[in-house]
Amino acid sequence: MQCDYFDRGVCRSCTLMGQPYGDQVLDKELRTRELLHDAVDAAGGPGSVEWLPAVTSPESGYRNKAKMVVGGTVQQPTVGILDERQRGVDLRHCGICTPGIQRALPVLADFIASAGLMPYDVRQRRGELKYVLVTESPDGELMVRFVLRSEGQLPRLRDRLDDLRRVLPQAVVVTANLLPEHKAVTEGEREVVLTEQQTLPMRLGPVTMHLRPQSFFQTNTAVATELYAQASAWIDEVDTASMWDLYCGVGGFALHAARPGRSVTGIETSREAIVSAKQSAREAGLTDVRFAADDATAHALRARAGSTPELVVVNPPRRGIGAELAGWLETSEVRHVVYSSCNPVTLARDLAVMPSFRLRRVRVLDMFPQTGHLEAVTLLSRD
Numbered sequence: 001m002q003c004d005y006f007d008r009g010v011c012r013s014c015t016l017m018g019q020p021y022g023d024q025v026l027d028k029e030l031r032t033r034e035l036l037h038d039a040v041d042a043a044g045g046p047g048s049v050e051w052l053p054a055v056t057s058p059e060s061g062y063r064n065k066a067k068m069v070v071g072g073t074v075q076q077p078t079v080g081i082l083d084e085r086q087r088g089v090d091l092r093h094c095g096i097c098t099p100g101i102q103r104a105l106p107v108l109a110d111f112i113a114s115a116g117l118m119p120y121d122v123r124q125r126r127g128e129l130k131y132v133l134v135t136e137s138p139d140g141e142l143m144v145r146f147v148l149r150s151e152g153q154l155p156r157l158r159d160r161l162d163d164l165r166r167v168l169p170q171a172v173v174v175t176a177n178l179l180p181e182h183k184a185v186t187e188g189e190r191e192v193v194l195t196e197q198q199t200l201p202m203r204l205g206p207v208t209m210h211l212r213p214q215s216f217f218q219t220n221t222a223v224a225t226e227l228y229a230q231a232s233a234w235i236d237e238v239d240t241a242s243m244w245d246l247y248c249g250v251g252g253f254a255l256h257a258a259r260p261g262r263s264v265t266g267i268e269t270s271r272e273a274i275v276s277a278k279q280s281a282r283e284a285g286l287t288d289v290r291f292a293a294d295d296a297t298a299h300a301l302r303a304r305a306g307s308t309p310e311l312v313v314v315n316p317p318r319r320g321i322g323a324e325l326a327g328w329l330e331t332s333e334v335r336h337v338v339y340s341s342c343n344p345v346t347l348a349r350d351l352a353v354m355p356s357f358r359l360r361r362v363r364v365l366d367m368f369p370q371t372g373h374l375e376a377v378t379l380l381s382r383d
Contacts, residue, residue, distance in 0.1 A: 014370035055365040228256040242309035246296035251277030320346030326353035
């Protein structure tokens with residue numbers, strides 16, 4: 001992929017830009033193999049672990065969510081990043097964003113100017129509009145979130161909502177997120193939904209998930225579809241009657257793996273995500289699937305003897321599941337684990353705490369082309 005922003009030195013966020021895509025994927029596979037070397041040896045050596053072919057992605061236009069800093073002036077706003085002097089750098093034509101987002105960003109920049117939304121100046125700590133966050137669904141609909149310092153420009157946003165919907169009819173969910181603090185985070189706790197529709201339907205294969213404003217969703221729709229399909233195939237293969245989906249988010253693994261007669265429980269700390277997951281399960285008519293807002297480790301540690309499932313799916317953030325949850329899995333009655341990781345370093349560390357589980361299958365998925373990040377999904381079973 002060629003990127004003018006990268007070539008001009010304006011943005012270097014995509015650290016692998018310009019490297020042949022095949023080499024990028026191969027390097028990620030080799031790095032994952034190296035990090036999981038000990039787990040492979042414990043399973044009986046290289047021949048005992050099946051490494052499936054890597055799942056590749058389109059090189060460009062893959063990212064379904066854009067987190068754009070708003071800078072510049074009211075008359076000439078920038079949407080993109082900040083440079084080393086905290087000045088706005090415009091990236092409205094960023095090539096890794098989906099085509100729908102690429103079309104939307106210039107429209108949003110024009111709307112910011114016409115509506116008179118004052119960009120936040122990080123150096124001076126004044127202004128209102130900090131970020132614009134845009135998510136595109138597989139059906140081309142958009143969720144647009146304006147991150148504001150205060151409620152001061154909420155009336156202006158409300159008054160101009162119809163104007164925005166006229167120039168950007170794909171924006172079916174529009175919100176204002178309030179972030180009064182001056183700190184390095186993208187969004188605050190309070191969300192004001194300005195449209196009647198409150199969720200963005202994300203249709204992946206046979207499953208439709210509802211995405212609420214503050215819920216996590218995989219950033220690469222095509223690769224996420226393959227991830228859920230692979231995990232579901234492994235879960236069907238071991239023919240489990242009960243499973244937990246820990247760190248379930250909006251319910252991706254749980255909803256895809258749901259089958260008649262299979263008891264499924266999804267656990268996630270975000271209440272917003274759980275509301276979304278419950279809505280998706282209800283609309284799909286899934287009666288054997290339940291979701292609860294809870295900490296994954298705390299939920300596991302409270303489990304009574306005999307109440308643990310046959311299989312557990314874990315999809316933690318980059319820090320991994322940690323020694324406590326890994327230790328619980330090691331001593332529990334769980335027979336199988338599907339571990340989906342965005343950080344093979346912490347994946348390897350966690351597997352070392354679970355020696356009674358044998359690594360059976362591994363697949364690398366290139367969720368983040370042009371960067372060094374990856375997703376790896378593994379199937380573990382007790383001997």
